[in-house]
Amino acid sequence: MPSNRYSPVNLDQGRSKSFTTWKRPLVAVVLAFLCNIESGMLAMGEWPYMSTIDHDAASTFFGYATAANKAAHVTFTFVFAIWAYKSSSIRIPMLVGRCITLVGCAMYILVEFIPTNRRWWMLACYVIFGVGFGTSPLLRSYIASATADDNRASAFALLSGANVLSVMIGPIAQMSFAGLPYPGFSIIPPYISIHIYTAPIWFAVIANAIAIVLTLFFFTDTEKAIEEQDASSKRISFTSIREQLNRFISLDVSWTLIAVVILEKMISSLFNTTMSVIVGPLMSSLYAQTGPQMLLLMGTAQIAVGFIAVGFTALFVVCDLGKHVSCRALFAFSNILMIAGYAITYPYPLISNPTQPFNETTRTGCNPLEYSWCDSQLVVNIVLFNCIMVVISGLAIPSTMMSLDTIYSKVIGNGDQSIMQSVFTLADSVMMIVGPIYGSAMFSSMGMSYLQIINGVIYTIGTVLWFAAWKWLQPYN
Template identity: 35%
Template sequence: MVLIELKSDHSYEIRKNAPKATFDSIPYQLDDKSSMSTVDEDNLPPTNWRKIGIAGLMWFLCAVENTVIGMSEWPYMHQIDKAATTQFFGFVTSSSRTGHAFFALAFSYWGYKLGKCRWPLMVGRLMALLGVCMYLCVEFIPENRRYWMLACYFLFGVGSSSTTLLRGYIADVSHPKDRSRAYAVSTVAHLISIVCGPIIQLCFTRIKYPGYEIIPGKLRFNIYSAPISCALLTNIIAIYVVAVFWVETGKERPQKAKIYSQSIIGKVKEFLGRKDIKWPLILVCWYQKMMSHLSIVAIATIASPLFMMAFNWDGQKTVLISSISHIFVGVLSITVSCIYIFGKLGHYVSARFSYLIGLLISVLLYVLTYPWPTLSQPLPLYNATTGSGCDPNVYSWCFTEKAMPAVFWIPIVVLVMGVGLPFAMISIDTIYSKVLGDVDQNVMQGVYIFIEDIMMIGGPIYASTIFTEFGQSWLWFSNVIFTAIAIFVWIAFYPILAPYK
């Protein structure tokens, strides 16, 4: 038996006869004497794969809600409220991420205090269900419908934030030896939702707006509303799963929670004051985490508006092409993940090098899809009947801006989103974990996710504002500058990162 003594200053000491171990990797129990004693892994309960499966199912049901309407967000908003601009759409996207960022902390704290997940998950699904019902009733609102949709997307973000609890749940019900496989279930569930969402959307692309009227002029079943009806169904299923099949971890927490809560502030202070923490490298990883999402944010924000303005597509065709593109992105992303999991690519390619390659691929994206004058085509003028084309009353650059043909633009974006960006994100996440080293990573991983949410909050506002005021060319130019700075920073720290490759 190995004994770890918890001191009054929240530090710990491993006895000399203890085998080499880390604070994070040692399973422990808290007793009334405020000490930590390890437990033999062989005596721990085996992984409860039934609970893991239910958690994976919940992950999928929660994630598919966002992917199923992702392609029709802008076309629908533009259809029912002509006053909606690309810039406003950026604010809508940011509101959703804001709800996700702050309520993830709230749900995590609530789950921690309860020591259970059922009620936070249930409330999260009910919030999402409310957002879905409001979305279906948007045409009951006589005017300014875009603000109603903003509220809907905020609720979607709040609802999806409750899935943060599933990370801790999976850790609680899995054996340490099965931990990576257990978390792979959640990863696969999320990636499947990325593929299933667009497929569901494709099933309804032939039902043109306004479609079938359930309540004349108010409630319709069409290319835009049908997918959210599926989200209504997945929410009901998720609520049923939580109510009937959900089983808590079974761990008793009252005594432990009191001892642990007393040490949280001290543990954070200790972490901030530790001399072995490599803060410059941590700050670099935070910065690179944000930069790795720059392309995702830019493309997600302007893709649908650009399709309708530059390629003269109506809402139906935009949704169709976007859905097909997202399916290919999802398949490529799953392929990249499988190469890392089963092909052990990380054993052969340095993470610091693969991240650099990911950044360079992003630059290549901007170069190849930039509206070069000799290779691009003029933007068609706005057609009020179809809602396509560039409206000079909204965008001052309609007569000066150009765009690459769709036959070049879309395949390049699909390849970069499906291959290059997963490369970059997997690599930076790996390096960050190694930089943190043998410390309790829970707090710092939470900050890491919050940093990502900050980018997802501010990024759409930045991208939509630049695009609305100056067009794609200036947005791409500014993104190249930001990415180039990230590359220079990474190269500067490249030798220092050698031990964490």
């Protein structure tokens, strides 16, 4: 008799096959979530904590510290990628990256044991965090190799969802300790304590511990990763580098359009890379926000950004918005929205207020000994400023990323995607390093008004260039 395809045995086999298919990508998604939530919890409190425990910490120094973190991340992304390739294993580099991050967490907890110049110790922690976070891109390649073509899109959708969820949960976790102001209560007197700035690092330790356990006992290399490769294919030599360069030069692509899209990619990164480093000093000096107030405000804004970004993504996934809106029009819209944001939040003389005077006790307000522009700088209403920043971060930034990524992949066409996508990523990495240095230096020397003007002009130039290339971009719409 023919077998019953709905028999319990076949159902169990189907469930077993489904679990086997999804076990690896699900573990990778959970690891990505743990890595990102750790980063999100620490990011908001870095400037308030640094300026609290080291009064010599300036916004310019914080900019260099942030740039050092990004530089370490970019450098060790390549280091871990090469290691994973040459060892045919992602598991070991992932484990090492988590252990390195755990060391950074321990150093962060011990920062108040340092008697002076604590900002330098924190800079070292940021560098170590950047090194450990360099393993995160490996999870994307792992998911690609661990999934079949028919479920890969779903796996990457889960990864994207995990990233968005971590962006929202990180601030919520940070805000939950708003009622525990510095110096908090001691665990090991006199320097190890729990308060609004250090509580997230203990969660980061727990997240790292869970990630290490998952990597040790549940994360396994895929057959593609552990497959034996020819030794010569792993050897990095001048000959192989020269061959790759020649292949890169000989690609049949529109180099002019590629240059335009890469330049637009760098310009579009300007807002994130500058605002991420100056938002803390801006809130404390221009709006006289204390550390707890700042974290509550920034956390609420970050959660709102997450909801907008989720809604925007859902429009593309559920409503097929991508079929009705062209990518070049979407990018133009996002740039115009960015320019409008800078224009609306500019402190016009008749409708703006002066900065708050410096308070030595709370160390908030504009300190003329640190910023020469305190007497001339004006500020807009804090609610208006934050609402515009939320709209830009939740709508304009995702629009920019989605449209440029799509157009760039189409411009490349049948060319070598791996090489050209590496160039695209490199351009973004350069801005991750240069942007914080530029943003903090401009803010410290000239103030927020001039930074808004210069950034607005740069975005305007980028928009004009985009419209100049409009008809040549039409085939890749």
